[in-house]
Amino acid sequence: MKKxxxxxxxxxxxREIAYLIECINSKEPTWNILGMIDKxxxxxGKYCGKYQIIGDDSFFEELKRDVSVVVAIGQPAIMKNIYTRLQKDFPDINFPNLIHPSVVPGMREVKLGVGNVICEGNIFTTDIEIGSFNCLNRGNNISHDVRIGDFVVVNPGVNISGGVTIESECLIGTGATILQYLKIGRGAIVGAGAVVTMNVPPGTTVVGVPAKPISKGSKI
Ligand SMILES: CC(C)(COP(=O)(O)OP(=O)(O)OC[C@H]1O[C@@H](n2cnc3c(N)ncnc32)[C@H](O)[C@@H]1OP(=O)(O)O)[C@@H](O)C(=O)NCCC(=O)NCCS
Structure with a gap:
């Protein structure tokens, strides 16, 4: 029975996460999408693509049954707030790993927490550890011994070299490259297209080639 x-x-x-869920269902009917939640x-009552917006922030207080949840907001701090609140207030909610079926066979040597979204075209090699509630968007290369914390967003087309650590709550912009054995500190942001050649301190935003810090107070 579908969940x-x-x-x-x-x-x-x-809408992209709905598409990912539809891809999973086309391989094996697994999920029944009830709809979207908007704050x-x-x-x-309005529609978001094919699916109706079925509630606002109060939705889970009225829902009296088990349900699975995925947060489709690509900003680490917001993701963290929502997941942390749901875990605390609604212990019966499930947070499945949603993995594109084409990616699953390549994840034999990946240790994975819960609530991760892993889209089409991600390539993993060996001895990789990924925490919980991360979103790996489409088409990333994740090499040997990579460590990713929790609530990390990796936008499409990122190269994460061997031995890299990305601490929790980081955002990695589309098309970025992170060179081997570097550490991206907690809450840091790597700009789109950046090539990271040095460790990035926690909370720092870096952009460019080679990546350099920009002033604090990012809008993201
Ligand atoms: C790095 C980033 C977070 C900065 O955002 P921000 O804090 O709002 O910064 P601003 O847009 O005010 O830009 C600040 C400066 O950095 C520059 N800059 C911003 N992003 C840059 C990037 N990716 N590469 C090079 N320079 C960049 C701006 O041109 C600006 O320069 P200036 O001060 O000389 O005018 C953002 O630009 C970015 O790259 N986000 C990733 C987006 C992404 O991956 N989108 C795909 C979604 S699927």
Whole structure:
């Protein structure tokens, strides 16, 4: 029997996660998408792509049954807030790993937590450890001995070289490259297209080739 799943968020990323779930279902019918959740109550009843916005922040208080949840918001701090609150207030909610079926066979040597979203085209090699509640968007290369913490967002087309550590709550911009054995500190941001050649201190935003810090107070 298919299990019910709710997508938190009602933007483009939510539609992409719905697409990922449909890909999983096409391989093996697993999920019944109940709909999306949007924080603005005025949007309830509207549609986000094919799926209806079925509730706002109060949705889970009224729901009296088990459900699985995925957060479709590509910003680490927001993801962390939502997942942490749901775990605390609704211990019956499940947080499945949603992995594109084409990626699954290549993940034999990946240790994985819960609540991860792993989209099409991610390539993993060996001895990799990924925590929980991360989003690996499409088409990333993740090499040997990589460590990824929790609530990390990796946007499409990133190269993560061997031995790299990405601590929790980082955002890695699309097309970035991180050279081998470097550490991206907690909450850091790597800009789109950056080539990271040195460790990135926690909370720092770096951009460019080679990547250099920009001033604090990023909008993301
Ligand atoms: C790095 C990033 C987070 C910075 O955002 P921000 O803090 O709002 O910074 P701003 O847009 O104000 O830019 C600050 C400066 O950095 C420069 N800059 C921003 N992003 C840059 C990048 N990726 N590469 C090179 N320079 C960049 C800006 O041109 C600006 O330079 P200036 O001060 O000389 O005018 C953002 O630009 C980025 O790259 N995000 C990743 C987005 C992504 O992956 N999108 C794909 C979604 S699927």
């Amino acid at each position: 019910d799943i709710v997508i938190i968020g009602a933007g483009g990323h939510a 603005d109550p005025r949007n309830v």
